[in-house]
Amino acid sequence: xxxxxxxxxxxxxxxxxxxxxxQAGIVYKQLxxxxxxxxxxxxxxxxxxxxxxxxxxxxxVSNSVGNIIRSSYYDVTNDLLYYVTNDGLQSIKKYNAxxxxxxxxxxxxxxxxxxxxLLNLYKNGxxxxxxxxxxxxxxxxxxxxxxxxxxxxLFSGLDGYSLENVIQATGQESLPVGAASSTAYxxxxxxxxxxxxxxxxxxxxxxxxxxxxEITLNKRIANFFVYSSSLAYILSTDGIxxxxxxxxxxxxxxxxxxxxxxxxxxxxxxxxxDGTNIHLITKSSTKSDLPLVFSFPRGTSxxxxxxxxxxxxxxxxxxxxxxxxxxxxxxxxxxxxxxxxLLVATDVNGMYEISIKANASDNTTSNGTSSDSEAFxx
Amino acid sequence: xKKILLFCALLLLLFNxxxxxxxxxxxxxMFSFRVGTDVPLFTYFFSDNKTLVGPGEGxxxxxxxxxxxxxxxxxxxxxxxxxxxxxxxxxxxxxxxxFTAIPFYAKYSLFPVQGQFDIPLSVGIGGAYAKYNxxxxxxxxxxxxxxxTWFPGxxxxxxxxxxxxxxxxxxxxxxxxxxxxxxxxxxxxLSISYRQ
Numbered sequence: 001x002x003x004x005x006x007x008x009x010x011x012x013x014x015x016x017x018x019x020x021x022x023q024a025g026i027v028y029k030q031l032x033x034x035x036x037x038x039x040x041x042x043x044x045x046x047x048x049x050x051x052x053x054x055x056x057x058x059x060x061v062s063n064s065v066g067n068i069i070r071s072s073y074y075d076v077t078n079d080l081l082y083y084v085t086n087d088g089l090q091s092i093k094k095y096n097a098x099x100x101x102x103x104x105x106x107x108x109x110x111x112x113x114x115x116x117x118l119l120n121l122y123k124n125g126x127x128x129x130x131x132x133x134x135x136x137x138x139x140x141x142x143x144x145x146x147x148x149x150x151x152x153x154l155f156s157g158l159d160g161y162s163l164e165n166v167i168q169a170t171g172q173e174s175l176p177v178g179a180a181s182s183t184a185y186x187x188x189x190x191x192x193x194x195x196x197x198x199x200x201x202x203x204x205x206x207x208x209x210x211x212x213x214e215i216t217l218n219k220r221i222a223n224f225f226v227y228s229s230s231l232a233y234i235l236s237t238d239g240i241x242x243x244x245x246x247x248x249x250x251x252x253x254x255x256x257x258x259x260x261x262x263x264x265x266x267x268x269x270x271x272x273x274d275g276t277n278i279h280l281i282t283k284s285s286t287k288s289d290l291p292l293v294f295s296f297p298r299g300t301s302x303x304x305x306x307x308x309x310x311x312x313x314x315x316x317x318x319x320x321x322x323x324x325x326x327x328x329x330x331x332x333x334x335x336x337x338x339x340x341x342l343l344v345a346t347d348v349n350g351m352y353e354i355s356i357k358a359n360a361s362d363n364t365t366s367n368g369t370s371s372d373s374e375a376f377x378x
Numbered sequence: 379x380k381k382i383l384l385f386c387a388l389l390l391l392l393f394n395x396x397x398x399x400x401x402x403x404x405x406x407x408m409f410s411f412r413v414g415t416d417v418p419l420f421t422y423f424f425s426d427n428k429t430l431v432g433p434g435e436g437x438x439x440x441x442x443x444x445x446x447x448x449x450x451x452x453x454x455x456x457x458x459x460x461x462x463x464x465x466x467x468x469x470x471x472x473x474x475x476x477f478t479a480i481p482f483y484a485k486y487s488l489f490p491v492q493g494q495f496d497i498p499l500s501v502g503i504g505g506a507y508a509k510y511n512x513x514x515x516x517x518x519x520x521x522x523x524x525x526x527t528w529f530p531g532x533x534x535x536x537x538x539x540x541x542x543x544x545x546x547x548x549x550x551x552x553x554x555x556x557x558x559x560x561x562x563x564x565x566x567x568l569s570i571s572y573r574q
Contacts, residue, residue, distance in 0.1 A: 009511075009512050009513035009514070009515075009554060010511075010512055010513075011513065011554070011557055012513065012547055012549060012554050012556075012557020012558065012559060013477075013508055013509075013510045013511075013513035013514075013515060013547050013557075014421045014423075014438075014510075014547050014557070014559040014561050015423065015557035015559065016439075016510055016511050016513060017421075017438065017439040017440050017471050017475075017477055017510050018421055018423075018430050018437075018438055018439040019439060020435065020439040020471035020472040020473040020475060021435060021472055021473055022435055022472045022473060022474075023473055023474065288511060288512070319473070348473075349473070
């Protein structure tokens with residue numbers, strides 16, 4: 001007994017206990033956005049509005065058996081909330097946040113699919129549909145824009161494949177895709193063929209201009225970020241970081257580092273650029289794991305080092321499951337001041353406001369700050 | 379300084395006044411059942427050189443818990459007894475996850491005061507199985523305790539005791555070495571004892 005066992009522990013016994021945080025009593029699902037004094041989000045209770053003047057919450061739409069909100073979209077411009085539930089109906093429900101009243105349902109139109117089935121709605125208002133390509137009569141999927149009719153990308157010839165996921169980069173989930181917008185951000189649409197001894201994955205990068213390009217990577221993707229018009233970085237769910245050359249078709253990937261740390265699909269993967277290096281902050285699928293930071297020279301595909309971070313911005317993230325993120329501010333790289341200010345929602349430990357500095361990989365209190373649970377501002 | 383010396387002198391006088399002829403003989407036996415609470419006192423992390431003090435979130439992270447045990451001792455002299463104890467301890471953490479420890483240890487007690495009232499001074503050393511979340515280990519365990527037991531009759535007694543437990547966590551996996559620590563708890567327990 002001179003040295004103990006702990007063979008399968010994600011952390012020391014007394015360390016985990018010392019870092020335990022009381023549950024906040026709120027089970028966050030999605031952070032949708034804010035307008036004025038209100039922050040809209042979904043919890044296990046339903047669609048919720050938080051009023052910062054009174055620090056109180058109002059449930060606008062309650063979850064009920066057979067009518068649980070699966071995903072939502074907040075149209076900030078028109079102050080409208082859209083959501084889909086598990087009621088089995090192929091409709092998108094609308095809520096008018098300005099009048100605090102339900103506004104019926106809206107439909108969707110696909111000119112490219114027959115028997116189009118709504119699979120999901122995303123935070124940027126995009127829909128993913130499943131059906132049969134009207135021209136090729138093959139199994140197909142289609143990405144529609146937030147007007148629920150404009151086709152952004154059609155994925156056909158996918159017989160045997162089902163939708164694996166639509167992956168949106170951390171903090172960019174509310175941004176448009178395929179629109180003539182300076183804030184547009186790509187997404188990855190992943191499909192899987194489970195009909196073999198091992199699954200076969202197909203991924204497509206859908207760029208800000210709506211162009212879709214297949215990615216050569218037969219792995220399940222956790223998340224990604226786009227560094228430039230020619231380079232993206234992808235993290236697989238088994239913890240391998242890849243550099244992706246986006247100038248070729250199909251996109252090729254190069255393995256950079258194997259962390260062996262599992263990460264959930266759409267897990268927290270957020271880049272900090274200090275002007276010389278990229279520090280990619282990730283959170284594994286294990287709640288008690290410390291955030292792991294991959295650091296490598298900007299624009300390269302090698303030279304990766306990693307560090308686990310417990311202090312500063314990561315103070316409470318090591319004992320939490322992150323479910324969603326909103327980026328409040330991002331400043332230019334190359335400074336030592338705060339680079340990014342985020343709202344990070346967890347499943348049971350509340351929401352934190354974290355500020356991350358350029359030295360994001362330093363395991364010290366100088367790398368940034370974190371508010372206490374629910375002590376966020378917007 | 380004078381006050382400390384005076385206190386020690388008073389304590390000595392008290393012990394002498396309470397201690398009559400030895401009550402126990404070599405071979406006397408004692409069974410005890412204990413139940414009570416335990417207070418997480420500290421956790422010291424070697425790599426951080428940091429000590430967290432007290433129960434609750436932001437400190438040791440563990441709340442005040444409970445403890446129960448059985449023990450058996452046999453007197454190897456009129457004043458001292460040896461034996462063992464096995465117990466079960468639990469504490470909930472700030473996020474409501476259960477910490478459990480099952481200590482099992484050899485116990486050596488000195489009875490400077492004995493008879494109708496016993497004041498045992500004990501030291502214990504052994505091991506403990508501890509578990510929290512996905513961490514589980516077998517580790518060392520040590521304690522010191524002081525008790526007070528009242529025997530209204532010859533055999534059955536009722537007591538109160540407290541002390542200090544120490545449980546180290548010494549991981550040999552590289553990834554966990556930075557979490558090596560030593561934790562301390564203060565038990566406060568009631569006991570029922572049977573002696574013969």
